[in-house]
Amino acid sequence: MDPEMFLDVANSVAELHMFPYFDIANYALSCIHVRDDMNPNFLIVSRKHPFACWISSMLSCFAGYIVSNLLLGEMPLAPFKSAENVALASLVWYLIFYSPFDVTYKLCKWFPVKAVLNVLKEILRVHKVHHGIHHARKMYPNAYLVHIIIGVARGAGAGFTKVIERFIRGTWTTTGHEFLQPSFPTKACFAASVFFVLEDMTDWMTWPHSIGYLVVVIFFVYFKVSSMLLHIHDPFQPIENLFCAVFMGGLTDALSRALQSSREKSAAKVPGAAVVQNGDGDKKKL
Template identity: 50%
Template sequence: MWPYFDVPHYIFSAIAVRDDLGPSALQFARQHPFSCWLSTMMISFAGTLLANFLLGEAPIEPFRNHFDVLAATAIWYLVFYSPFDIFYRVSTFFPIKLVLSVLKEAQRAYKVSHGVAHACRVYPESYLVQAMVGISKGAGGGIVKTVEQLVRGVWIPHKHEILHPSFTTKACVIAATVFTVERNSNLITAPHDLIYLAVVGFFVYFKLSALVLHVKDPLAPLENIFCSIFMGGIWEAFSRAVETTKEEVNSSQKHKNDDNFLTVSNKQKNGTKKETKKAK
């Protein structure tokens, strides 16, 4: 995977930190270089950090390879401190970004597959653990974002991947489930290489769709249908319809009673007037 797939991953990790900092990113990087560097390293190695934490292994292990750390550090420096901001401008130039995104998504598929395979060796009977480790490997950057923001002095507890999962996390859930089922059952009989290629195509296709066609979450319509059927949406709509019907019936009955009361009142007034005339 080195360096053709790792380098784009490090580039997008540093860009993600910079974009999250907003307009004051360069000023923050100059005033707090260590905090900025540590945030970038956490995002760059988030998948392995989180997977090792779940498996009870050393979270510091990703930093064991000094070549990876030096490469990620060099890219962090270029993203934040390159002359005339040229590295950031080139990396975010749309054609370059498309190519880097393809490489990044190919690496994401590898991480999910590798995470499931590693967890399968450690916990061969636990399908949930295998899927969770695969998801952590592929979408670790988004999951640990809240902790990474704390390093920069930012605390946004209502915005995290567990509460508001992005499509990337959802796609990793699907991919990890496919790899787990493929390894532990006979439901998927296709060769592993073919399944892996299909997952890579799945990641790349939807990433390019997001960049070119601005498709944010293609799973949202399916989620809405699922929630309306299985999460009480139909019964809630039925309950609202019943309540609305009751209110309309009560309102109609009230108007009818008011009309009857007015009719009786008018008759009584007319009868009183006639009796008064007769008395005169």
């Protein structure tokens, strides 16, 4: 591809407007995630507790902004000040849960439509990460760790609010949260946040910012499509396993187990010693 054409594409992607199409994809997939998480109690919650269903769905739709605002000391309800976004998210929620014959849910689960929705959502996720870092940089210019944390919270906030969503719907699970079992979107948002922060704080990344932005978008879209087609759900896992084995005590634990097993085998090979009784009635081995 011609470099100038590639740069034009990168600039176009970086300047995309997210509302309304990318937001619709995010709202639809967020509501589908909430609905799938309800099974097998979907009908009970959606029919008997529609308000709790709506609250948990809105929390999932705007989770990134709510979590990042809480961390920055801002109003967590600020995402709901836009009547257009709330109305659009509520319309999508209603269609996902209450459309006649469940046609909207089935259409969104149809693979071609699902693939398009996921691609749009991943592009929106990169946009959230980038703008979260930019917002945090305005408040704390040199706090690079804060920039990374806000980028992750803005891009993968739904994973951190899952426990609260379930609590609102009457299900309390204290072990199924993102800190214990981080998902691929959280890890990918962390990698993207580190990349954007390094791009801003170092001089050796000499390419235009839009090129780096496009590379991150391609990374997110590629692995999302791969997970749908090839069922590759976490490409970071082999790297994590190697890192933990080398630096997090894996090698030490393996050596300890090997030494313990060797000692047990050596002890098992020693023949049993004869036992005699002395004059005091004590037993000793010969």
